[in-house]
Amino acid sequence: MVRMSCPLSRRCVANEWRRVATSTVDCKMSAMPSVTAFAPATVSNVACGFDVLGFALGSPGDEVTARFIDGPPLVRIDDVAGDEGRLPRDATKNTAGIAAWALLTAVGERRGIALSIRKGLPLSSGLGGSAASAVAAVVAVDGLLGAHASRELLLTCAFEGEQVGAGSAHGDNIAPCLYGGFVLVRHTNPPDIVRLPVPDGLVAVVVHPHLEIETARARALLGDSVRLADAIQQWANLGAFVDALHRADFGLLARSLEDRIAEPRRASLVPGFDAIKAAAVAAGALGCSLSGSGPSMFALCRGAEQARGVAEAMTEAATRAVGSAPETYISPIVAQGARVV
DSSP: OEEOOTTSOOOOOOHHHHHHHTSOOOOOEEEEEEEEEEEEEEEESTTTOTTTEEEEEEEEEEEEEEEEESSSSOEEEEEEESSTTOSOOSTTTSHHHHHHHHHHHHHTOOSEEEEEEEOOSOTTSSSOHHHHHHHHHHHHHHHHHTOOOOHHHHHHHHHHHHHHHHSSOOOTTHHHHHHOSEEEEEEETTEEEEEEOOOTTEEEEEEEOSOOOOHHHHHHTTOSOOOHHHHHHHHHHHHHHHHHHHHTOHHHHHHHOOOSSSHHHHGGGSTTHHHHHHHHHHTTOSEEEESTTSSOEEEEEESHHHHHHHHHHHHHHHHHHHSSOOEEEEEEOOSOOSEEO
């Protein structure tokens, strides 16, 4: 993974837990060791795969450290860094805290856990920030407990936190964040995750303008109906895209990176969207679209050299449109998702 330097840089929570977790308890620190987990940024939707396609980047990402504490069974948030004080310190309202408690409940753990969270992902960026915190929390707690929980269980527990953080339970950030690689979410409950092949040489470019778009606001723009013609084309694009991954057919992949559902309704939220997308394609990108609900935008490229040219073009276009240089990342689609570090 290469991170480019500037200017190319940069319902499972029980009422009883809420009562216990918010009570004032003088808990002494345990001498038990701590476990830290890293969970990567993810690109979701991937143009033609609204709410079902996603892939993992090498970085950036969030880190969560878990340790035991004395006292009653609860989850406590000791510290959050990198959020400018904006995220809840109340574990019953924090994505990581809710996910951690869901895992403790699922495995029948009766010890208390303290979490420290380091946000490496910008808030409301379209890079799966709430998913990363939830996934890092369950991986860290699982490592601390030595529970060796299945991925399906970890995914289910992380969903509990994601539902609070993102306002709905959809798996196109959670699943690639946990599993790594390229995934298709066929079903969320129970989880049915399809891991897709990644053709050799497929590289992602992501630019994150210094803007924020709340997921709930972006979803509200979509409404609850889709034109039949658009739905048919979206299904065709998704099927073709999956086939292109399996056969490493970059031409078909490029033709399939078309979003008929979300992008037409959300593009106006990103200043200069059309210019940034046009710059990416002109520089040789296979395709370009919103990452999640935006404002981040991604492009898929064939090879690192092409990706560097696309990154320059997208960064220049975004800088002109927004007035400041975005954070720009170049990364392969990494096979490994969240992990203990």
